[in-house]
Amino acid sequence: MHAVLLLVLFALGTAGSPNNPRSIFINSVDDDAVIKIPTVHESAVQARRIMHLSTIGTLSTVFPTTDALEDRPSGLGGVPIGLMDYFADCEPETGNPTILAVDIATSFKNAAAGSNVTLSMRWVSPDSHSRVYSPAALPRFSLVGYLEELSDEDVESGKIAECFVQHHRDAKVWLPGSRIHRSRWVRLVVNDVYWIGGFGDRAYIGWIPVEVWRNVTVEEVHDATLPGDGRGLGFTLINWFRARWF
Numbered sequence: 001m002h003a004v005l006l007l008v009l010f011a012l013g014t015a016g017s018p019n020n021p022r023s024i025f026i027n028s029v030d031d032d033a034v035i036k037i038p039t040v041h042e043s044a045v046q047a048r049r050i051m052h053l054s055t056i057g058t059l060s061t062v063f064p065t066t067d068a069l070e071d072r073p074s075g076l077g078g079v080p081i082g083l084m085d086y087f088a089d090c091e092p093e094t095g096n097p098t099i100l101a102v103d104i105a106t107s108f109k110n111a112a113a114g115s116n117v118t119l120s121m122r123w124v125s126p127d128s129h130s131r132v133y134s135p136a137a138l139p140r141f142s143l144v145g146y147l148e149e150l151s152d153e154d155v156e157s158g159k160i161a162e163c164f165v166q167h168h169r170d171a172k173v174w175l176p177g178s179r180i181h182r183s184r185w186v187r188l189v190v191n192d193v194y195w196i197g198g199f200g201d202r203a204y205i206g207w208i209p210v211e212v213w214r215n216v217t218v219e220e221v222h223d224a225t226l227p228g229d230g231r232g233l234g235f236t237l238i239n240w241f242r243a244r245w246f
């Protein structure tokens, strides 16, 4: 589209148009150059905000190579499987998402058998009905790590359950101690973060070092803006006034 426009302008220019097409040509090129690719840190902040606002992701694990007790097709050892699961950002100081592991679920059986775990999520813009909406232009990422059971101390304060149920009212029924399913609180200990911020000419695509991921502050997460979240200029102005006068 751009290229066609430039060609037309260029053709006009060589045809002796009075509109100085040469400078238009240069401006167009400059416009493209103005797009600033977010830094790794800025990408980490966006990722942490997406995790903060999201509650559902895809949990990927691999089947153990030997599992004589399991009723399953043969040849699945080492094969990955991704399944939808609930999570919540209940330990925001660390960036490790909280998950309610139901013992009979495949993902948690695989994890119990030693599988590492990847949690993938994507930003779904509230603006997704817009005509120009392209899911490929929006951020998505994967948190790679392993599951670790929360200690009694972590759970005792009740904050974890309260936070999780705030995001997942229906999960009340299978909280640890319920009679429906045996379940336990776990955190995904994030070891690696793979980020695709959108199209590569304007977004960072690649690994985010885990120290950068962990280092993001709760304030940064709170103030971050995501594409189509309605927090653009207006939000920035409100924040600016708030920082000055409140």
Ligand SMILES: *[C@@H]1O[C@H](CO)[C@@H](O)[C@H](O)[C@H]1NC(C)=O
Pocket: 114, 115, 116, 191
């Ligand atoms: C899990 O990942 C770690 C690296 O983070 C690796 O050392 C370990 O072997 C992996 N475990 C399995 C069962 O693949």
Ligand SMILES: *[C@@H]1O[C@H](CO)[C@@H](O)[C@H](O)[C@H]1NC(C)=O
Pocket: 211, 212, 215
């Ligand atoms: C973590 O944040 C602190 C304070 O903002 C900064 O000084 C430090 O360089 C950061 N470390 C990494 C690995 O980003």
